[in-house]
Structures are given as structure tokens and as C-alpha cells.
Amino acid sequence: MAAVHQNNLGRALVRFFQDYLPNQRGMSSHTIRSYRDAIVLFLRFVSRDAGRGVERLEIDDLRPERVTQFLSSLEEQRGNGIATRNARLAALHTLARFLATEHPQHMATLQALLAVPFKRGAKNAPIEYLEHGEVRDLLDVIDRSDDRGRRDYALFALMFNTGARVQEILNLRPRDVRLDSPAQVRLTGKGNKIRICPIWATTAGLLRPLCMACEGAADDLPLFVNQRGQPLTRFGVRYLLQRHLANAASKSSTLANKSIHPHSIRHTTAIHLLKAGVDFASISQWLGHASLNTTMVYARADLDLKRQALLQVFPDALAPPKAGDLALGGVNLVDWLRRL
Incomplete structure (x- = not known):
């Protein structure tokens, strides 16, 4: 870490992540990790372009043309969608505003960075979700004869049941789970807002062995861990989902034509709640949306939901x-x- 403190950018980044985001902005640990991932990717890109190590970069190296090239590389080389591209740019904009207050002598460079626009079209992207039969096909291919398979089945069943964000599920501890009737889980969402979500008795039954395995361990041990006993990550969940989807696609022709990722499970829960006639306000609370407008985007998913939205x-x-x-x-x- 010593090299990080040798220039203005390094010192500013330490304050940005240790004080500004958690204390002054009150951002959750999940959001901070997302910002970290975006900025690390950008700094590595700038380092390659400048031909210098990350620890030797200065604020003036964060030029707007490099930001534009970086954003293009996210789409073309990493296959990121417009929403992810814009999320990365939002992190860079936040960093630029912070740097402008700390080092106003670099205002020209930072203002040019802030002028890099978001890309239009993200809100028009289709919502990918699974139909009822596809959910069944996905869960059916998971081999529950060993601990790993039982963990995977419980993980995805809980995600379908609650519609929770992936990180909300991964942050669950045994103390957040109520297995007795009425079974429920306590989820911590964006802005550290806590909400209670009911779960089916069958889902509670799937979680019981995981909770029992945590008995006697540290109180903060997460419910879902990998083979080494370490917390399962979002990347781990994505890997597991893609592996099981590949197996399920061999039996379901419709799955083979869909681009499904972990957040698609959240979309699936929302869509099926709407199709079941649950009102938008209840679904908004269920999913932990900050605004009802966020929930209303699901009305675009298909014609039946548009009709139901109008009827409401x-x-x-x-x-x-x-x-x-x-x-x-x-x-x-x-x-x-x-x-x-």
C-alpha cells in the first residue's frame, strides 16, 4: 500500500473509498464494491494506454478520451450491456466530482470527464426472464445428491422465491432466517434498508440444513459458502447459474435462446407476481424498489402485463x-x- 500514497491520485483514492463513499455519501458496502470494480477496471485500462503502472498514474491521466475508449472496450471486449456501461461511467463521474473538490487545480480535466455522456437506450433493453416451465427445468437439472447440489438448489429456489438481489442473498446469515411458521428472511437492500420477505415452507426446508451447518460457527458466517468455506461471490453465483443453464438448455429449446444472468431471476419473480395479479405497490415493497416507477418497467415485458397494468x-x-x-x-x- 505504500506506493499508493506517493501521489495525489493515490492519496485521493484512499480518502474516496475509506471516507467519502461510506461516511459522507452513506453508500452501502455493495455499492462501494461496485464503484471499486469500475475504477479498478478503468485504472488498469489507463495504465495500459499510458504505459505506466497504476501506482504511477496522476489525475491528469484521467482524460475524457480515455474514458470514452474505456467505455467502448467494456461493450466490445467484455460484452457489457448499456446499463453496465452507464453504471461504470456513473462511478467515474462520482470520483471526478470528489477529485474536483480535493484538487481544483485539475478542474479542466475533471470537467471534461464529467461531460462524457451516458449512452441512451439502456431503458429500452428487453427484460429477460424465465417462464414457469423454464424455472422448473433449471431447478430439475441440479443434482441434489451432494452438499454442493443441495446448496445450489436452495440458493436458486430462494432467489426465485424472494426476487432478492444477488448480494442481498449472499449477505444472509442464519440469524436473518426464520424457519418456523411464518417462514421469512430479513434482507438488507440498497441504502442498508431492511425488509422482511416471506418464504414458502418448502424453501424454509431447503435452508434448514444450511442453517444447521452454521451452528457453532461464527455468528457472521454467511449462509451460502463455497467448497473452501469462504463466502460465495456474485461471480460464483453467475458461474453456477450458467453451468446449470447449460445443462437445462439441452432439455429446453427456449432456454437455449435466452440470455439469462443472476438478475434475470429477480425479473422472473417480479413478472410472475404481476401475472398472478399482485399490485405494483406490493411488488415494489417486496423487491425493495426505491420508487414505484422502477417496478412499472415490468409492465413492458409482455402484452398480458400491459393489460393488467392498465386494468389496475x-x-x-x-x-x-x-x-x-x-x-x-x-x-x-x-x-x-x-x-x-
Whole structure:
């Protein structure tokens, strides 16, 4: 770490991650890790472009043209989508604003970085989710004859049950799980907001062996660990999902044509709750959304959900005409027009 403190950028990065993000901005550990990943990727990119080690980079090396090239490389070389690209840029913008207050002598470079625009189109990306039969196909291919398989099955069953973000699931400790009726889990979401999510009795049964395995261990031991007893990571979950999806795709032709990632499981839960007739406000609370507008994006997923969304907003106007409404002499023209 000594080399990190030898220049302005290194010292500023230490303050950025140790004080500014957690204390002044109050960001969660998950968000801080996301910012860290983005900035580490960018610094490595700049290091290669500048031909110097990361520890020798200065603030003026964070030029806007390098940011633009970096963002393009995320899409072209790493296969990242527009949403991920914009999330990485948001982290760089936050860093630039912080650096501008700490080192105003570099204001010109940092203002140019802040002028790099977000890419339009992320909100129009299709929502990938699994149909009911595809969920069953995915879970059925998991071999539950050993501990690893039982862990994987419990992991994905819990994710489908709760619609929780991957990190929310990975942060679960045995103390966050209630196995007795009414079974539930306590999830810590964005901004460290806590919400309680009910789980099915079958899901509680799947979690029971995992909770029992943690008995006598440290109180903060996570529920889901890898073979070495270390906390399972988001990358580990992605790997496990892709492996089981590959097996399931050999039996399901529709799965082979979908681009599914861990967050798709959250989308799947939301879509099926909507199809079951659960109102948007309840789903918003269930998923831990900060705004109801975030939940409403699921209404775009298919035509059935669009109809259900409209029925929730204008239930009377979209109800089918009652028999006799159009009889001669008894027509209520306004009511009839509203139902067209």
C-alpha cells in the first residue's frame, strides 16, 4: 500500500473509498464494491494506454478520451450491456466530482470527464426472464445428491422465491432466517434498508440444513459458502447459474435462446407476481424498489402485463360493456366511449 500514497491520485483514492463513499455519501458496502470494480477496471485500462503502472498514474491521466475508449472496450471486449456501461461511467463521474473538490487545480480535466455522456437506450433493453416451465427445468437439472447440489438448489429456489438481489442473498446469515411458521428472511437492500420477505415452507426446508451447518460457527458466517468455506461471490453465483443453464438448455429449446444472468431471476419473480395479479405497490415493497416507477418497467415485458397494468390504473374504464348498455333508448354514450 505504500506506493499508493506517493501521489495525489493515490492519496485521493484512499480518502474516496475509506471516507467519502461510506461516511459522507452513506453508500452501502455493495455499492462501494461496485464503484471499486469500475475504477479498478478503468485504472488498469489507463495504465495500459499510458504505459505506466497504476501506482504511477496522476489525475491528469484521467482524460475524457480515455474514458470514452474505456467505455467502448467494456461493450466490445467484455460484452457489457448499456446499463453496465452507464453504471461504470456513473462511478467515474462520482470520483471526478470528489477529485474536483480535493484538487481544483485539475478542474479542466475533471470537467471534461464529467461531460462524457451516458449512452441512451439502456431503458429500452428487453427484460429477460424465465417462464414457469423454464424455472422448473433449471431447478430439475441440479443434482441434489451432494452438499454442493443441495446448496445450489436452495440458493436458486430462494432467489426465485424472494426476487432478492444477488448480494442481498449472499449477505444472509442464519440469524436473518426464520424457519418456523411464518417462514421469512430479513434482507438488507440498497441504502442498508431492511425488509422482511416471506418464504414458502418448502424453501424454509431447503435452508434448514444450511442453517444447521452454521451452528457453532461464527455468528457472521454467511449462509451460502463455497467448497473452501469462504463466502460465495456474485461471480460464483453467475458461474453456477450458467453451468446449470447449460445443462437445462439441452432439455429446453427456449432456454437455449435466452440470455439469462443472476438478475434475470429477480425479473422472473417480479413478472410472475404481476401475472398472478399482485399490485405494483406490493411488488415494489417486496423487491425493495426505491420508487414505484422502477417496478412499472415490468409492465413492458409482455402484452398480458400491459393489460393488467392498465386494468389496475383504469379498472372501470377498461371493464367489458355490461349487457343492455347499448340498447336503444338506454345508451350512456360517455360510459360506452370510455370502454372502447
